Amino acid sequence: MIVGEQKPLEEIWEMVKVHKQLTVFGCNTCVAVCHQGGNKEAGILASLLRMKATQEEVDIEIVDSGIERQCEHEFFESVRDLMNRSEAVLSLACGIGVQFVATKYQTLPVYPALNTTFLGDVIAVGHFTEKCQACGDCVLGLTGGVCPVSRCCKRLMNGPCGGSSNGKCEISKEIDCAWQLIVDRLEALGRLDDYEKIPPLKDWSKDRAGGPRSFKLEDM
Amino acid sequence: MDLKTNSRLEKVLKSGQLAVTSECGPPRSSAPEGIIKKGNLIKNHVDAINITDNQTSVTRLCSLAACVHLKLQGLDPVLQMVVRDRNRIALQSDILGAASFGINNVLCLSGDHQSFGDNPQAQNVFDLDSMQLVQTVRRMRDEGRFLSGDEIKVPPNMFVGAAANPFADPFKIRVPRLAKKIAAGAEFIQTQCIYNVEKFELWMQGVRDRGLHDKVFILAGITPMRSVGMAKYLRKSVPGMDVPEELIKRLSGVEKEKQAAEGITIAVETIQRLKEVKGVAGFHVMAIEWEEKVPEIVERAGLFPRPVID
Numbered sequence: 001m002i003v004g005e006q007k008p009l010e011e012i013w014e015m016v017k018v019h020k021q022l023t024v025f026g027c028n029t030c031v032a033v034c035h036q037g038g039n040k041e042a043g044i045l046a047s048l049l050r051m052k053a054t055q056e057e058v059d060i061e062i063v064d065s066g067i068e069r070q071c072e073h074e075f076f077e078s079v080r081d082l083m084n085r086s087e088a089v090l091s092l093a094c095g096i097g098v099q100f101v102a103t104k105y106q107t108l109p110v111y112p113a114l115n116t117t118f119l120g121d122v123i124a125v126g127h128f129t130e131k132c133q134a135c136g137d138c139v140l141g142l143t144g145g146v147c148p149v150s151r152c153c154k155r156l157m158n159g160p161c162g163g164s165s166n167g168k169c170e171i172s173k174e175i176d177c178a179w180q181l182i183v184d185r186l187e188a189l190g191r192l193d194d195y196e197k198i199p200p201l202k203d204w205s206k207d208r209a210g211g212p213r214s215f216k217l218e219d220m
Numbered sequence: 221m222d223l224k225t226n227s228r229l230e231k232v233l234k235s236g237q238l239a240v241t242s243e244c245g246p247p248r249s250s251a252p253e254g255i256i257k258k259g260n261l262i263k264n265h266v267d268a269i270n271i272t273d274n275q276t277s278v279t280r281l282c283s284l285a286a287c288v289h290l291k292l293q294g295l296d297p298v299l300q301m302v303v304r305d306r307n308r309i310a311l312q313s314d315i316l317g318a319a320s321f322g323i324n325n326v327l328c329l330s331g332d333h334q335s336f337g338d339n340p341q342a343q344n345v346f347d348l349d350s351m352q353l354v355q356t357v358r359r360m361r362d363e364g365r366f367l368s369g370d371e372i373k374v375p376p377n378m379f380v381g382a383a384a385n386p387f388a389d390p391f392k393i394r395v396p397r398l399a400k401k402i403a404a405g406a407e408f409i410q411t412q413c414i415y416n417v418e419k420f421e422l423w424m425q426g427v428r429d430r431g432l433h434d435k436v437f438i439l440a441g442i443t444p445m446r447s448v449g450m451a452k453y454l455r456k457s458v459p460g461m462d463v464p465e466e467l468i469k470r471l472s473g474v475e476k477e478k479q480a481a482e483g484i485t486i487a488v489e490t491i492q493r494l495k496e497v498k499g500v501a502g503f504h505v506m507a508i509e510w511e512e513k514v515p516e517i518v519e520r521a522g523l524f525p526r527p528v529i530d
Contacts, residue, residue, distance in 0.1 A: 153333050153335075154304070154330055154331075154333060154344070154346050154349070155346045156330060156346065156349040156350075157349050157351075157352065158349050158350075158351035158352070158400060158404075159349070160388065160389070160390075160393075160397075161330050161350075161388070161460075162383065162384075162385030162388045162412055162460045163332075163333075163388065163459045163460045164388050164389045164390070164459070164460065165388065165389055165459040165460055166389060167389065167390075168459075169459075170332075170333060170459040170460065171333045171335050171336075177389070180389060180390055183390050183392070183393050184390075192393075192396075195393055195396055195400075196396050196399055196400050196403070198351065198355070198400060198403060198404060201308075201348065201352055201355075201367065202347075204347060
């Protein structure tokens with residue numbers, strides 16, 4: 001799923017304080033799982049902004065709302081009236097949702113309440129970790145199901161580098177060495193011999209490097 | 221002798237004599253005098269001189285330009301290239317540029333992560349990794365082709381090296397990783413600084429068991445300790461560095477002003493011991509910002525004079 005983290009309140013306030021009306025708009029799927037951008041968090045953020053407005057003596061009407069997903073048209077049906085009377089939207093969606101709102105409502109200002117941080121999983125309650133960078137050319141079949149692109153700090157296709165120490169990365173003792181995990185996993189699978197296979201050079205044109213990506217189902 | 225390049229280092233290694241290389245770090249300025257002075261200080265005691273490439277991710281005068289300065293002095297530089305800062309277009313371009321100045325050695329590295337340096341906010345590239353850079357240079361030289369497959373009319377004449385760290389984890393893949401670098405095309409290897417000699421010998425045993433010492437020239441990395449403080453720092457703070465407790469005890473056992481001399485003696489003793497290890501083809505003496513000590517280490521280790529190569 002997509003993981004995001006709320007921006008500091010001060011940064012959000014600086015973006016939105018010029019408006020007379022603001023709709024604080026949650027997205028109740030991915031970023032709700034990480035308790036940062038769901039409809040519940042939209043309500044809390046709206047309250048904090050109302051307090052801020054009172055403190056700063058700024059006259060601004062703050063409404064909170066939300067939908068299941070801000071990245072698909074059908075979910076916006078229920079908020080048609082609200083959007084029409086909003087002066088500005090503070091979206092708690094990931095960057096995709098923010099842009100979807102911007103595209104859908106051409107004259108409506110929209111601001112991001114979150115920093116979209118990564119594609120990750122929930123390894124324990126309240127603990128989210130990056131697992132994919134959507135490089136467009138998955139190598140997990142070669143690497144025992146551990147991604148070197150998102151999990152090795154140097155995205156080495158033939159690691160580990162000389163900085164791997166006690167299973168940790170040279171840049172932080174908090175980060176597992178992805179290649180230690182790959183080697184452990186290949187060994188557990190009885191495939192350690194595969195370690196010495198040199199994969200072809202990575203085709204980064206399928207990654208961000210190749211420009212914005214899209215695909216279209218021909219039968220729909 | 222089957223020589224692939226005009227590299228003096230290649231000639232020494234293929235003549236069967238122990239080679240000696242050293243390295244110099246370029247300045248954080250546009251003045252070339254420092255690197256030229258460092259090079260001249262050690263030129264009679266080494267066969268080739270590595271020039272580091274923005275080591276520890278701190279911005280410096282570029283490795284390629286520093287190599288050119290040494291080449292113009294008649295020295296044989298080893299161009300260190302990290303894949304952290306340049307994509308495959310820039311890497312291939314710099315290889316051609318270096319070759320155009322008659323630089324005949326390249327050492328292919330991944331490079332320290334930028335978080336250690338002066339620009340931790342920098343983007344990193346890692347389009348290729350060090351293994352793939354080795355492949356790239358070999359393809360350019362041997363096949364006369366760019367990665368794209370396009371022809372290179374005058375291919376670069378480069379002796380291709382890579383690094384190995386026998387002390388990093390997981391230890392069990394450190395020999396397979398060397399095998400992989402050799403399969404990728406590495407012709408010489410410079411190792412991480414060796415302080416834990418037993419572990420290095422264990423790694424070399426694994427290297428010999430697979431006959432890898434016959435396929436690549438291994439230059440053992442030697443860095444003299446300047447003080448017990450340096451030893452403790454390397455032990456504690458540098459991942460992939462293995463400094464045994466006994467070495468720290470030995471340095472602690474001498475007065476502070478004699479610790480540097482003790483560090484030199486330890487380096488000399490390490491070389492003498494490793495000379496007896498089958499498969500060690502030479503030494504890479506990295507006296508970090510202490511280049512003036514290289515001649516003494518080389519002489520006391522019995523590696524002087526250096527072979528005369530035409």
